[in-house]
Amino acid sequence: MSDDPVLFDAVLTPNRSLGPRGFVILMAAVCTVSFAAGFAFFLAGAWPVMGFFGLDVAIIYLAFRINYRRASVHENLCLTREALTIERVNHWGEAKTWHFAPAWLQVRMVEPARPGRGLVLRSHGQDLEIGRFLTLEERRDLAGALRQALARACASCAPSPV
Numbered sequence: 001m002s003d004d005p006v007l008f009d010a011v012l013t014p015n016r017s018l019g020p021r022g023f024v025i026l027m028a029a030v031c032t033v034s035f036a037a038g039f040a041f042f043l044a045g046a047w048p049v050m051g052f053f054g055l056d057v058a059i060i061y062l063a064f065r066i067n068y069r070r071a072s073v074h075e076n077l078c079l080t081r082e083a084l085t086i087e088r089v090n091h092w093g094e095a096k097t098w099h100f101a102p103a104w105l106q107v108r109m110v111e112p113a114r115p116g117r118g119l120v121l122r123s124h125g126q127d128l129e130i131g132r133f134l135t136l137e138e139r140r141d142l143a144g145a146l147r148q149a150l151a152r153a154c155a156s157c158a159p160s161p162v
Contacts, residue, residue: 022109
């Protein structure tokens with residue numbers, strides 16, 4: 001690793017509005033309602049229906065577990081005078097890394113801005129889209145901050161006049 005100071009460092013993660021405590025409360029409510037409804041069918045003599053309510057709870061739990069697994073995706077951005085390094089970690093924990101020279105890097109917003117579209121980093125004909133899970137406002141803020149950091153990085157690399 002280089003001894004260059006870090007000029008910009010960010011970790012991009014998807015937003016999840018339901019935290020662990022909320023998930024426990026939600027699952028407790030779903031279990032309570034499913035058990036009560038299933039027990040009512042059991043008392044009415046339709047006991048097999050109770051199993052379907054249990055299956056519903058299991059499917060809801062599984063769907064949330066998959067959703068939380070997908071939320072572990074993140075992107076690390078680290079800018080020094082030498083390079084902008086981007087590391088993307090998928091939901092399986094597999095990482096992929098890209099390196100860009102700051103002097104040649106362009107930061108572009110994908111137009112028209114729509115959900116699921118990110119920022120495009122472009123250098124020497126290579127494009128990399130980052131931050132697809134960010135909101136439009138977050139993407140604009142990131143683009144502005146990254147452009148400022150790139151300008152600082154390029155200014156510090158320029159030779160001083162003699």
